[in-house]
Amino acid sequence: MDPSERRRNVVFVVGTRPEAIKTAPIIRALRDQPWARCRLIFTAQHRDLARPIFDFFDVRPDVDLDVMRPGQSLADLSNRLVVALHAALSREEPDCVVAQGDTTTVLAAALASYMLGTPFAHVEAGLRTYRLDAPYPEEANRVAASHLASLHFAPTSAARSNLLREGIPPESIHMTGNTGIDALFMAADREVPLQGLDPDSRFVLVTVHRRENLGEPLTRICEGIRKLHDRHPDVEFLWPVHPNPGVEPVVRAALGGLDRVRLISPLEYGPFVTAMKRAAFILSDSGGVQEEATALRTPVLVLRDVSEREEAVHCGVAKLVGDDPAAILHEGTRRLAEPRQPARTTDATSPFGDGRAAARIATILHRKLVVEAPAAVAV
Numbered sequence: 001m002d003p004s005e006r007r008r009n010v011v012f013v014v015g016t017r018p019e020a021i022k023t024a025p026i027i028r029a030l031r032d033q034p035w036a037r038c039r040l041i042f043t044a045q046h047r048d049l050a051r052p053i054f055d056f057f058d059v060r061p062d063v064d065l066d067v068m069r070p071g072q073s074l075a076d077l078s079n080r081l082v083v084a085l086h087a088a089l090s091r092e093e094p095d096c097v098v099a100q101g102d103t104t105t106v107l108a109a110a111l112a113s114y115m116l117g118t119p120f121a122h123v124e125a126g127l128r129t130y131r132l133d134a135p136y137p138e139e140a141n142r143v144a145a146s147h148l149a150s151l152h153f154a155p156t157s158a159a160r161s162n163l164l165r166e167g168i169p170p171e172s173i174h175m176t177g178n179t180g181i182d183a184l185f186m187a188a189d190r191e192v193p194l195q196g197l198d199p200d201s202r203f204v205l206v207t208v209h210r211r212e213n214l215g216e217p218l219t220r221i222c223e224g225i226r227k228l229h230d231r232h233p234d235v236e237f238l239w240p241v242h243p244n245p246g247v248e249p250v251v252r253a254a255l256g257g258l259d260r261v262r263l264i265s266p267l268e269y270g271p272f273v274t275a276m277k278r279a280a281f282i283l284s285d286s287g288g289v290q291e292e293a294t295a296l297r298t299p300v301l302v303l304r305d306v307s308e309r310e311e312a313v314h315c316g317v318a319k320l321v322g323d324d325p326a327a328i329l330h331e332g333t334r335r336l337a338e339p340r341q342p343a344r345t346t347d348a349t350s351p352f353g354d355g356r357a358a359a360r361i362a363t364i365l366h367r368k369l370v371v372e373a374p375a376a377v378a379v
Helices: 017-030 047-057 074-092 104-116 138-146 157-165 179-190 216-231 248-255 269-278 287-296 310-314 325-337 357-371
Strands: 008-014 036-042 096-100 120-123 151-154 173-175 203-207 236-240 261-264 281-284 300-302 318-320
Touching (some): 008 017, 008 074, 008 104, 017 179, 036 357, 047 179, 047 269, 074 104, 096 357, 104 138, 151 157, 157 173, 179 287, 203 269, 216 236, 269 287, 281 287, 287 300, 300 310, 300 325
Parallel strands (some): 008 036, 008 096, 151 173, 203 281, 236 261, 300 318
């Protein structure tokens, strides 16, 4: 057989809900390609949160590593992930490993690939705050992954510049846009309804999950939301509460008695996109929400002191408020006083992408793994 006709084994590694959302468009773009054999390893960092995403995008894991244990430390999880992924990738014998983002799963995938001498492709490469404590441990994860990767799919020109400043070879960096915008457009076009919410209601959407916001910062965020709630009796608050034991009890204790604060289970992706489209504004510490809100033109107050998505701030959609109750009240009141522009669902002018990132990544992988010599992406 001509080596160029051999199907290349592309193995994707996914652990969390955001990774499932942003990886699914690439798998969908590749799975019908005659040159590619796609395999998906699921580490199950977010088992219950990621499974509905797989269903929504019609993607199924081929391997489930089931690494999570009650009360485990970050060190325990990291160790278990590297060992499990090393063994799984050894069995899969990939031509290339692909992972997205900055979680412990991504760093473990990069390390395991490096140890096996397998090319590692990093999706959403080059995001930086240049503070290793914010977000923690994600900033360290993505910096380390960048220096282990063979291919870097940078979502924006700023991300590409960050990689170049760190000495990453320019020929290995490809600016593709963010696959999260691909997923957003797929979901927005489906018009999945948000059940149980008055279509005429005015509401603020809230999400909090980051490790650095646990404890006192989360208490302060709840204080700010309570103040905003009391100031605006015509506004509801919709909070899909993350199941993290460091989040849910604190939120329910602080805000559970307020009639206009709806604390609900995490929404599936379709309804969540509907909520983002309809919200007066969003309060969130999520990186993905900053990208999605920018594409939808839904204002977002970022519950962090720094952000690696500076494009959202620069275009005027996002503003950093941290965990300061006064800033949450002031900026929230200002957003509520402004007329809400209709959400955009298929507009291709977002700084984070035009909905075609997955197709670009598929084309680059074909060129690197099939057209060019395999040595072009060798570790």
